[in-house]
Amino acid sequence: MSPRLNLLAPEVRGNPYPHYAELRRTTPVCQVDPGGFWAVTRYDDVTTVLKNPQLFSSEGMRRATCPPWLEDAPFAYAMIVQDPPSHGRLRALVNRAFSAPVLNRLEPWVRRRAETLVARLPTGQTVDFIESFSRPLAASVISELLGLDTSLLPRLPRWADDLTSTSSVGPGDTQRMDEIRATVREARGYVSEVLAHRRRAPGDDMVSELLAARVDGEALTDAELVSFLLMLLIAGMETTIHLLNHAARLLMEHPEVLTRVRAEPSLMPRLVEEVLRYEPPVHGIMRVSTQETELSGVRLPAGAWVLVLLGSANRDEGRFPEADRFDIDRQGTHNLPFGHGVHFCLGAPVARLEARLGLEVLLARFGRIAPRGPVTWNHSLSVRGPRVLPVELFSR
Numbered sequence: 001m002s003p004r005l006n007l008l009a010p011e012v013r014g015n016p017y018p019h020y021a022e023l024r025r026t027t028p029v030c031q032v033d034p035g036g037f038w039a040v041t042r043y044d045d046v047t048t049v050l051k052n053p054q055l056f057s058s059e060g061m062r063r064a065t066c067p068p069w070l071e072d073a074p075f076a077y078a079m080i081v082q083d084p085p086s087h088g089r090l091r092a093l094v095n096r097a098f099s100a101p102v103l104n105r106l107e108p109w110v111r112r113r114a115e116t117l118v119a120r121l122p123t124g125q126t127v128d129f130i131e132s133f134s135r136p137l138a139a140s141v142i143s144e145l146l147g148l149d150t151s152l153l154p155r156l157p158r159w160a161d162d163l164t165s166t167s168s169v170g171p172g173d174t175q176r177m178d179e180i181r182a183t184v185r186e187a188r189g190y191v192s193e194v195l196a197h198r199r200r201a202p203g204d205d206m207v208s209e210l211l212a213a214r215v216d217g218e219a220l221t222d223a224e225l226v227s228f229l230l231m232l233l234i235a236g237m238e239t240t241i242h243l244l245n246h247a248a249r250l251l252m253e254h255p256e257v258l259t260r261v262r263a264e265p266s267l268m269p270r271l272v273e274e275v276l277r278y279e280p281p282v283h284g285i286m287r288v289s290t291q292e293t294e295l296s297g298v299r300l301p302a303g304a305w306v307l308v309l310l311g312s313a314n315r316d317e318g319r320f321p322e323a324d325r326f327d328i329d330r331q332g333t334h335n336l337p338f339g340h341g342v343h344f345c346l347g348a349p350v351a352r353l354e355a356r357l358g359l360e361v362l363l364a365r366f367g368r369i370a371p372r373g374p375v376t377w378n379h380s381l382s383v384r385g386p387r388v389l390p391v392e393l394f395s396r
């Protein structure tokens with residue numbers, strides 16, 4: 001029997017796709033490290049799991065984000081860790097905050113912010129694309145969407161790093177646990193203050209909208225509001241940063257695509273969709289089986305931890321012809337970067353809008369992007385992206 005694949009081993013992390021392909025071919029549902037999760041790798045199995053929350057519960061997301069050592073886990077009441085029917089109640093309450101008018105209001109603001117950042121980018125020297133473009137853009141868009149104070153921006157990277165690493169802290173690493181607990185206290189304190197302020201003085205922003213939301217006369221509780229806002233701040237930001245980073249990497253590898261999209265900006269939505277398929281920012285989402293069940297002929301016991309590998313489903317050759325080819329001319333395929341079923345990403349239109357506008361503005365000024373150093377990868381089973389991305393930008 002071959003040893004279990006370790007998804008966080010450096011050689012796998014750098015390029016997991018040949019490993020996913022091997023699993024899809026030989027053992028489409030099997031246990032992997034770290035954690036012994038049952039990895040689900042084929043497109044059809046991935047959609048089966050995500051369409052059946054009664055069999056595959058989001059309690060799996062709770063276990064990953066709410067470890068026992070973190071008494072006041074930040075996402076404990078977020079909709080992402082809940083199943084129907086309580087999930088449906090939360091989703092109905094926050095739906096309006098993501099409506100088309102909200103997005104329309106956001107669009108000119110995102111464009112202006114991208115223009116300011118692009119104007120500051122230097123030519124003729126190496127810059128970290130994350131530090132100088134993708135992070136400030138994603139952080140300020142999420143702050144604008146929520147109506148938060150810009151003084152928060154410098155703190156967001158640390159919050160994101162700490163709140164997304166709860167599942168990878170070793171059992172004896174008490175120092176890291178203390179650091180994360182302190183960050184959770186700080187972030188909770190900040191969000192609670194914002195809520196108190198908006199209660200006193202409601203504005204034209206998402207937090208005020210969420211405070212006013214009612215379904216059958218019922219509002220969100222304070223615990224639900226805090227969890228939801230923390231989840232949006234962190235999950236909405238990290239994922240979008242990596243969408244922009246992957247786009248930059250792919251444009252460096254495929255300069256002919258950059259030239260084409262630059263000449264024909266109407267191709268931008270197709271570029272964004274193919275980046276989302278080819279390099280999805282979210283590789284894995286967690287579920288737990290509620291009863292014994294079978295998937296691709298493999299028997300899963302009740303209580304099995306399941307890792308749904310979106311990163312693999314998006315390269316499944318059974319669904320995407322020549323799946324390992326980056327091709328912005330693909331038509332009619334159904335990529336899965338935002339999940340599927342009841343938990344389908346609420347922020348998908350925000351992420352797509354931000355990527356489209358950010359890249360449009362970037363390519364209006366720069367005709368070539370070149371790599372200037374090796375990429376190191378972050379350490380998470382869910383979000384996959386580079387830690388630093390050294391590049392040089394050329395106006396033509």
Ligand code: HEM
Nearest residue numbers: 079080236239240243282285338339343345346347350351
């Ligand atoms: C490229 C960027 C993004 C990616 C790849 C992404 C991916 C995902 C995925 C895969 C899920 C499903 C999780 C599951 O089924 O357990 C999800 C859920 C969610 N996402 Fe995103 N996301 C992105 C950006 C955003 C943004 C910008 C926001 C908010 C502004 C956001 C808000 C949410 C929310 C609220 C949920 C939970 C939905 C539910 O549980 O019903 N996301 N996202």
